Amino acid sequence: MKPYPKSIDLQDGAEVVLRPMQEDDLDRSHRFFLHLPEEDRLHLRMDVTDREQVAIRMEPSDAMDNWRLVALHDDAIIGDGTLAQPRYGWRRHTAELRVIIARERQGLGLGTIMLSELFHEATRRGVEKLFGMVSAKQQVAIRTVSKLGFQDELVLRDHRRTLLGDLEDVVVMTVSIADAWRRMEDLMHAMDGQGRERY
Numbered sequence: 001m002k003p004y005p006k007s008i009d010l011q012d013g014a015e016v017v018l019r020p021m022q023e024d025d026l027d028r029s030h031r032f033f034l035h036l037p038e039e040d041r042l043h044l045r046m047d048v049t050d051r052e053q054v055a056i057r058m059e060p061s062d063a064m065d066n067w068r069l070v071a072l073h074d075d076a077i078i079g080d081g082t083l084a085q086p087r088y089g090w091r092r093h094t095a096e097l098r099v100i101i102a103r104e105r106q107g108l109g110l111g112t113i114m115l116s117e118l119f120h121e122a123t124r125r126g127v128e129k130l131f132g133m134v135s136a137k138q139q140v141a142i143r144t145v146s147k148l149g150f151q152d153e154l155v156l157r158d159h160r161r162t163l164l165g166d167l168e169d170v171v172v173m174t175v176s177i178a179d180a181w182r183r184m185e186d187l188m189h190a191m192d193g194q195g196r197e198r199y
């Protein structure tokens, strides 16, 4: 198991550090969310322009074990990933993945790399099935996770109300951890020399 922090080079040459979120990341995290364009922020579950809500998001939850990973460039967060696993009950073998990348760093392989780190963590935790819940309008997200082996399992009609009050369909996409790894190994091989890790 490779310890954090990890250094990676993005496809544009930017040096990025990956590490779990720390208690002192509140201001960095708030700045990251404030910097997101509204159309990306609208898909988030809470109003992350509110520092208080960002603080609440970072607090431990009784029901959910939220493992949070951040990507930093020049000490600023440019990517945020979450692996959310129920602490008890009949969904204990599942976990939800969520990733969001700063607009100016999208399309450089960082989302795929962060998803691979979340897969590693899910594997370490014995998770057997992963899922993601995305708005039917988030076509880039659907395409990104589809490439990792996720498949549409369910569409929940009008299941999400955005911060602007609009209702959107939510697509639940799932993959078994074994299938995800098969796909991830092919992808990382194809990315060789691009989103390259430097340990």
Ligand SMILES: CC(C)(COP(=O)(O)OP(=O)(O)OC[C@H]1O[C@@H](n2cnc3c(N)ncnc32)[C@H](O)[C@@H]1OP(=O)(O)O)[C@@H](O)C(=O)NCCC(=O)NCCS
Pocket: 040, 043, 097, 098, 099, 100, 101, 102, 105, 106, 107, 108, 109, 110, 111, 112, 113, 132, 133, 134, 138, 140, 141, 143, 144
């Ligand atoms: C979805 C998201 C996490 C992907 O991260 P990323 O770092 O941009 O993804 P990658 O660079 O690894 O690329 C993944 C695929 O998406 C494509 N992609 C990324 N950004 C894109 C864009 N703005 N327009 C079109 N395609 C895009 C990439 O080209 C790549 O596909 P390809 O390999 O066929 O070319 C990121 O775009 C994002 O944060 N979007 C807004 C929030 C969101 O939708 N989050 C998902 C909730 S789970």
